[in-house]
Amino acid sequence: MKILVINCGSSSIKADVREHATGAFVARMDIERIGQPNATLRFDGEDVTTDLGPVDHEQALTKTIALLLQRLDNPGAIAGVGHRVVHGGARFTHPVRITTEVEDAIDELASLAPLHNPANLAGIRAARKLLPDVDHVAVFDTAFHATLPRRARTYALPYAMANDPGLRRFGFHGISHAYVAQRAAEFLDADVRDLRLITCHLGNGASLCAVEFGRSIETSMGLTPLEGLVMGTRTGDIDPGLLIHLMREHGYTVEQLDELLNRKSGLAGLSGVGNDLRDIEARAADGDDHCRLAIQVFAHRVRKYIGAYAAIMGGVDAIVFAGGIGENSALMRHRIAQRLDFLGARLDEDRNRELQLASEQPVQSFSTPHARTRLLVARTDESRAIAEAVSKLILKSDELTLDQRPIPVAVSARHVHLTREAVESLFGPGYELTPRNDLSQPGQFAAEETVRVVGPKNEFPAVRILGPTRSLNQLEISRTDEFALGIDAPVRASGDVANSPGILLVGPAGQVKLDQGVICAWRHIHMTPDDAAHFGVQDRDVVEVAVAGGDRDLTFGDVLVRVSEKYRLEMHIDTDEGNAANLGRGATGTLISTEGRAQLRRRNTRYDAVDPAAE
Ligand SMILES: Nc1ncnc2c1ncn2[C@@H]1O[C@H](COP(=O)(O)OP(=O)(O)O)[C@@H](O)[C@H]1O
Ligand SMILES: CC(=O)OP(=O)(O)O
Ligand SMILES: [Mg+2]
Secondary structure, three states: OEEEEEEEOOOOEEEEEEEOOOOOEEEEEEEEOOOOOOEEEEEOOOOOOEEEEOOOHHHHHHHHHHHHHHOOOOHHHEEEEEEEEOOOOOOOOOOEEOOHHHHHHHHHOHHHOOOOHHHHHHHHHHHHHHOOOOEEEEEEOOHHHHHOOHHHHOOOOOHHHHOOOOOOOOOOOHHHHHHHHHHHHHHOOOOHHHOEEEEEEEOOOEEEEEEEOOEEEEEOOOOOOOOOOOOOOOOOOOOHHHHHHHHHHHOOOHHHHHHHHHHOOHHHHHHOOOOOHHHHHHHHHOOOHHHHHHHHHHHHHHHHHHHHHHHHHOOOOEEEEEHHHHHHOHHHHHHHHOOOHHHOOOEOHHHHHHOOOEOOEOEEEOEOOOOOOEEEEEOOOHHHHHHHHHHHHHHHHHHOOOOOOOOOEEEEOOEEEOOHHHHHHHHOOOOOOOEEEEOOOOOOEEEEEEEEEEOOOOEEEEEEEEEOOOOOOEEEOOHHHHHHHOOOOOEEOOOOOOOOOOEEEEEOOEEEEEOOOEEEEOOEEEEOHHHHHHHOOOOOEEEEEEEOOOOOOEEEEEEEEEEOOOOOOEEEEEHHHHHHOOOOOOOOOOOOOOOOOOOEEEEEEEOOOOOHHHO
């Protein structure tokens, strides 16, 4: 199976055709200087370049894709196209098939990755037009960091802002960090799940990642790819007070700050000779002080982060360098890795200087033989990682696609459903409930009205009524509520109230004593027949759902599937279950397994005692 991988940068396009089983390159094409008077095209790393004239991403791809495919024996063999997308926001935590709706979502994130997402999207749109008959898959830089614990991904802003799922630290270069961590583990003959690694992706963009037992737990980029290390043209960390100062005292506008921090700073800004470290190193060797300073500030920042990440993980088994700078600059590696002996990492100067990566040796060590912490260089290969993700998704969906549609999770607080009769007894004859807000399930609403619920031990003064009225009264509470009320409620599917305990409800116009109807709701997923077909499940199946919400990942067993045309895809859990998984109320929209994808496993158990008419 051949996969075309497209990585559109702001001024470049890299397009590779890879054989998915071996990762071998079948053909490759590099286009550079897009947006300048003369963009250039080069195939298979050859020395000859062809001029393309002044082209944008779409024009460049339109002119060249056919030429690239002509270089294949069988151009029709392309099974799928993978696109690197830098910002996937809170929504995209695993690779997805691209639809127009996914394109729009990528577009909405453009302001958070101004150097990247617009270019990524231009490439996607052009490629989908040129190759309309194959699957296009977006693979996100942010996805690997979906496991960042809350303490690492939260900015210390006022709580409501800090808790906004769109205002967190996301992290980038995840495709590379994950790939490099895996390769390093193989080199060390260990399982990545047993290792604490610091991966240093030092390219034009640069970031570090603490990969603890296979998962990203801290990374240097944040909401945008601007936080953290010094980069080719980006500042990395800077006192936010400096921005306020520039705005107040020097009248900087938003556009000017964006330009300054993203495009005019970093190695290019300090050195004054551009963002290519090779040029900067050459000038520094000739005594240029600006270039020396650029190198010192860059290396100092990386060292600082390495120390921090070792502290966070309580130690480190290997520090892995990758990216154009990490793989090629022995000088920069030396500056960064010298005097790390206190961490158990002792640099071998000769090995560092002589080290050359090759395709047969994509990972090499440059620490002294018995160092406790290994120093490694690993060749990163984002396009191979993307090709693997795309082929995995295509192969999987050819079997049974169980994992693509994320399932929103809603946490239900205690509430009550009432019959028309009960509403009239509590609020007066002819009384109609007043809708307060719509619920996600079509036609359902939370009412303005509440009732007092009186249990043997305690009472709840105001329990929300959910409308419209139903054929049965039903009070849904959590296990914790049971203790408070002093009542033993069984775990039941909605509508299945036979032999459940009763309770006293009190309203402004009267009270209703229920003989039965108090249940602890059986966690369940509402879905349409289309969702059910997608997941390969039927109404009343019992499944397992893995959630990665807060920093308390959890797999829920015994989740009941409810299928109806009237439903919308959503899983309902109660407050105890939500707290156990650290899920914010209604906040976390998707279910993901520990691998970063929703997981829905069919089990043999079927539950047949539910009355389908009750809901
Ligand atoms: N031999 C080398 N010595 C020093 N720096 C190098 C060398 N080769 C590449 N680089 C640097 O690597 C950086 C580009 O890294 P790369 O990972 O290719 O960038 P991108 O993020 O655009 O993919 C540039 O700063 C370049 O100067
Ligand atoms: C996210 C990022 O900085 O990517 P790149 O290194 O390709 O600029
Ligand atoms: Mg890069």
